[in-house]
Amino acid sequence: QKEVEQNSGPLSVPEGAIASLNCTYSDRGSQSFFWYRQYSGKSPELIMFIYSNGDKEDGRFTAQLNKASQYVSLLIRDSQPSDSATYLCAGMDSNYQLIWGAGTKLIIKP
Amino acid sequence: NAGVMQNPRHLVRRRGQEARLRCSPMKGHSHVYWYRQLPEEGLKFMVYLQKENIIDESGMPKERFSAEFPKEGPSILRIQQVVRGDSAAYFCASSPRTDYNSPLHFGNGTRLTVT
Numbered sequence: 001q002k003e004v005e006q007n008s009g010p011l012s013v014p015e016g017a018i019a020s021l022n023c024t025y026s027d028r029g030s031q032s033f034f035w036y037r038q039y040s041g042k043s044p045e046l047i048m049f050i051y052s053n054g055d056k057e058d059g060r061f062t063a064q065l066n067k068a069s070q071y072v073s074l075l076i077r078d079s080q081p082s083d084s085a086t087y088l089c090a091g092m093d094s095n096y097q098l099i100w101g102a103g104t105k106l107i108i109k110p
Numbered sequence: 111n112a113g114v115m116q117n118p119r120h121l122v123r124r125r126g127q128e129a130r131l132r133c134s135p136m137k138g139h140s141h142v143y144w145y146r147q148l149p150e151e152g153l154k155f156m157v158y159l160q161k162e163n164i165i166d167e168s169g170m171p172k173e174r175f176s177a178e179f180p181k182e183g184p185s186i187l188r189i190q191q192v193v194r195g196d197s198a199a200y201f202c203a204s205s206p207r208t209d210y211n212s213p214l215h216f217g218n219g220t221r222l223t224v225t
Contacts, residue, residue: 044153
């Protein structure tokens, strides 16, 4: 069964530090990966996606993909209290279906 | 460019009633997905539709739930004879096509409460 796994947390990070969120996946056929942020009571919003091995940067966010290790991560630099949310990782398989992780709750402490 | 529009935002139904949830995808998007989320839980895929076709309904309960995406108008998720366990947030998402560079864009969701 295709799975995407995330540590549920909560992950507590001091304000201004780097928050590192990790995700592993079981399906070697998955081609691209998406990070969404979900505030409590709100809908998921796309942060960024990555499909090539290596790093992809967008502002304070960096996504990292290692297909050999089946590992995806999201780094948030200069963490702010407003970054406190649940972060969802999803992989798109060879049928273009998204396989979702359960999410990691991130808490940024002022 | 309007985003994915869902209505109503909140819906209260008594047990046994029908719930109809509507979703208008983003302009230019022809692929619609429905998800259910219980409090403090992850997203659960329900159904994937294109115009007039159900592509994947592997996440839909076999009874009481149905979905459609007609040629004209919004996509509808229908829950007949609701029970308390149907209380959840239902999210609709859309994408313009199926490829590895097409993320889903989510609506604000419908919070269904069954009393």
